[in-house]
Amino acid sequence: MTHTEYLNHLEKHLHQLPEQEKQEVLADYQEHFEMGMLEGREASEIAKDLGHPRDIAKEVYLQFRIENAETNKSITNLSQAILSTMSLGLFNLIIVLGPAIALLGIYISLWAAVFSLYVGAIGVFFVTSSSGVQLILLQLFSAMVLAGLGIMLTIGLIKLGNMLYQLFMKYVKWNVKIVKGENYV
Incomplete structure (x- = not known):
């Protein structure tokens, strides 16, 4: 193959x-x-040493997706990096996609729990009919406690989401190094 x-x-x-x-x-x-060619080698020999263009393109695209996911943090970019990693082999389908789906499921369920706290706060305050000042104050206090818990957990989940994103990017890079046979210590 010519150059x-x-x-x-x-x-x-x-x-x-x-x-x-x-x-x-x-x-x-x-x-x-x-x-x-300056060293006197033939183009076909150089092409053979470089490897198949399809394999090079896969690796270049993977590196591009990983770098893009690190600089422009979004679920879309992370998903594209994961999908590009899986293109390296069937092994990665199980090793990368499995933990990604599990973590995403846990994270979504935590958000559902936070949402239920907000709905509970609204429900306790507005839905329950009560008479008497003490019961109204109890409802107000209960609604404030539920809303406060929701706010604290929201802040915690945002921080957890950022941490999980960074950890998963490290995991993807580590996986790529293993597949390529690089030193992964």
């Missing part, structure tokens, strides 16, 4: 990347070919 064919195949497989990122990657691989 032009190789770069064309690589460009075709990099279609998911933004244009600027794609051009940087192509320039890097153009440089690999130029340096190799």
